[in-house]
Amino acid sequence: MIMEKLEPIFVKRQYGRIDLKLNEIMDRRGITRNALAKAVNSRFEVIDKWYNNKVETLDLDILARICCVLECSAQDIIEYKK
Numbered sequence: 301m302i303m304e305k306l307e308p309i310f311v312k313r314q315y316g317r318i319d320l321k322l323n324e325i326m327d328r329r330g331i332t333r334n335a336l337a338k339a340v341n342s343r344f345e346v347i348d349k350w351y352n353n354k355v356e357t358l359d360l361d362i363l364a365r366i367c368c369v370l371e372c373s374a375q376d377i378i379e380y381k382k
Contacts, residue, residue, distance in 0.1 A: 320353045325348040325370060325377065340365040 302358060315361040344364060349355050350366070363374055370376075 316380055318358075319379045319380055319381055320350055320355060320377060322366065322377050323351045323353070324349065329370070331363060331370075336366070336369065339369045 304360070321372050325331075333347045334344055337344045340347070340362065342365070345361060346359075350362070358378075363377065366377065368376055
């Protein structure tokens with residue numbers, strides 16, 4: 301039967317990872333998670349995930365609001381590591 305010759309649809313590869321550096325920026329500027337959450341009109345839990353590098357899916361609207369409030373670029377917050 302042909303099924304034996306089929307390759308898996310998904311092959312796991314090492315692509316690296318994306319790290320968030322929001323905590324470094326906030327700590328350096330003395331900004332609390334609560335203050336940033338209020339400034340970007342978001343819930344504390346959302347900013348807490350960004351702060352602790354626990355975001356699984358990037359919300360570009362949140363990223364844009366954070367960049368606007370902190371007057372920084374996305375590159376200041378997001379870092380690719382191999």
